[in-house]
Structure formats: C-alpha cells, structure tokens
Amino acid sequence: AGGGEIDISKVNLEELEAQGLPKADIRKILRQQRQARWQQLMSSKPDDKYEDPTDVAAIEEANTMMGDYKLKTDPDYVVPEHLRINADKKRRQMVLLEESIYTIKMAFNDRFLALPDPG
Structure with missing residues (x-):
C-alpha cells in the first residue's frame, strides 16, 4: 500500500480514508x-x-x-379442605351478602329520610 506499516489496533475508518487507501484494504484492516x-x-x-x-x-x-408450591394443573393435586367450596359455604356467603345489602339499603333510607323536606 502507501507509506509504512499501519498499527491496525488504533486506526478508525476516517483515518484510513484520509490516508488514501483503497476500499478493499480499508475493509481488510477493519475486518482484522x-x-x-x-x-x-x-x-x-x-x-x-x-x-x-x-x-x-x-x-x-x-x-x-421458597416454599413448596403445588401446581393446580398437576394431576395429583388435591384441593385442601379449607379451600374447597361446597354448597354450605356458598349458602353462608350468600346470607352474609344479603345482610350486607340490607344494611347498605337501611343506611341509605335513614340518610334519605333525614334530608330536609323541600316543599
């Protein structure tokens, strides 16, 4: 090529192009x-x-x-007794929900009746 040996570890593309080297030599140096x-x-x-x-x-x-986590998709998985849902548990849950609805309705009615009469 041109002058002396080139230290390829410290040159960049702009320096190589500035030296007027052919593009094939530049690509070879960059590849190296x-x-x-x-x-x-x-x-x-x-x-x-x-x-x-x-x-x-x-x-x-x-x-x-880490605990021992059981996969629910495991064919050998058995739902623990305290997590099983049965008709009695659902019935108890529905009674509690109905009581909650009744309490909310009564509180609303009390507030409604406490409003001043507009007429």
Whole structure:
C-alpha cells in the first residue's frame, strides 16, 4: 500500500480514508480489527464450568426460602379442605351478602329520610 506499516489496533475508518487507501484494504484492516477484538473478547470469556459465587449463593437462598408450591394443573393435586367450596359455604356467603345489602339499603333510607323536606 502507501507509506509504512499501519498499527491496525488504533486506526478508525476516517483515518484510513484520509490516508488514501483503497476500499478493499480499508475493509481488510477493519475486518482484522474486528477479528482482534473478537479474539480478545473470547480470551476473556470465563470457562463454561465457572459459576459466579454470588449467583450460587442467591440460588441456594432462593431454594431454602421458597416454599413448596403445588401446581393446580398437576394431576395429583388435591384441593385442601379449607379451600374447597361446597354448597354450605356458598349458602353462608350468600346470607352474609344479603345482610350486607340490607344494611347498605337501611343506611341509605335513614340518610334519605333525614334530608330536609323541600316543599
């Protein structure tokens, strides 16, 4: 090419174009830069068997702190007795709701009758 050797690790596209190099040489140099950066990155990559101690500790803590959750979609899942819904529980729930509705209606009627007469 042109003058002396070029240190490809420290040049950028604008500098290469300013030196008047052919585009093929510029692409080759940039490709070499990318390859060198890739090699540097891959050499700093940890071993596949390496486990970060903070990650291992976090996983251990999660395993010890997490409860035993049953999946409701599991074929062996049995609904616990206190969570089962039966007719008696629903009847009791409906009675409580009717009482609540009655209380709300009575409170409204009391407030309505307490209003001053407009006429």
